Amino acid sequence: MRFAIIDLGTNTFNLLVAEHTGKGALRMLHEEECPVFLGRGSTEKGIITDEAMERALVALRELMDVARSYGAACVKGFGTSALRSARNATDLSTRAKALFDLDISVITGEQEAELILAGVRQAVSFGTRPMLVMDIGGGSIEFILATDKALMWKRSFELGATRLLERFTPSDPLTIDEQFRLVTYLDTQLEPLFAVMDRHWPAALVGSAGSFDTLAELVALERGDTWAPDQVTMTFSNIEFDAVKERIIGSTRAERVVIKAIPEYRVDTLPLALIAMERVIAHGIEELRWSRYALKEGAAVRMDPA
Known part of the structure; x- marks a missing residue:
């Protein structure tokens, strides 16, 4: 099965498209880095700005299109520090689900x-x-x-x-x-x-x-x-x-x-x-x-x- 991972970082969103080979191994097919600056101006305030939110959605649309062009049957997003500390992180998760059917898991530091x-x-x-x-x-x-x-x-x-x-x-x-x-x-x-x-x-x-x-x-x-x-x-x-x-x-x-x-x-x-x-x-x-x-x-x- 081909699938994709999107790492939603504080500065960049990182895409990986991969597939399992059937022998317990993984084949990396494509990776891409997209500057978003999700945390710009917000790391000390604990909120994602409107401008950063829009940059994030534009980037997610592009990365989802790339993932689907490679035939990814499943795409999962992982939110890290910027989303962990943002009071409005659920706004991005909700919009990403509605617009792109992308589930974003905001994970702990551990x-x-x-x-x-x-x-x-x-x-x-x-x-x-x-x-x-x-x-x-x-x-x-x-x-x-x-x-x-x-x-x-x-x-x-x-x-x-x-x-x-x-x-x-x-x-x-x-x-x-x-x-x-x-x-x-x-x-x-x-x-x-x-x-x-x-x-x-x-x-x-x-x-x-x-x-x-x-x-x-x-x-x-x-x-x-x-x-x-x-x-x-x-x-x-x-x-x-x-x-x-x-x-x-x-x-x-x-x-x-x-x-x-x-x-x-x-x-x-x-x-x-x-x-x-x-x-x-x-x-x-x-x-x-x-x-x-x-x-x-x-x-x-x-x-x-x-």
């Missing part, structure tokens, strides 16, 4: 973390020593500690890149003082994570999708590698991460706009996302991995093949 892990497992091999998965969205960051056999710990923090952008409204480029204030804030908010890391000492940090997609492509460009759009995982060093981080954090918006590897909708948030990554990496991480697969692939794996 459920989101579980789906992210299920997706990451399709791209990255885990071992007996735990690894830490980090997924930076616009509204929240999910962390999952897992081995090849168990999910050991999970937590969602309301520290997504758009939330940080609206909270700190940084200069262009970021000043040293702004970086210090952001680092201090993140270190305080992430104390529960650091306590878990101190107990279990993860073998690696696995960054999934979103800002990590952009980071992986920037690392590949620094290496002089040809970027393969169908590449699903990569390993890189702390030194390679630091080189990209320093280049991007010290850049102006105008300089980032012309870097082809950075999507326009990530130009403003990428420096903040990189600082969030750095705070985790600085806490004893010695190996970095990237997974293209995340929530939507995890949701696809759990779809009933019947």
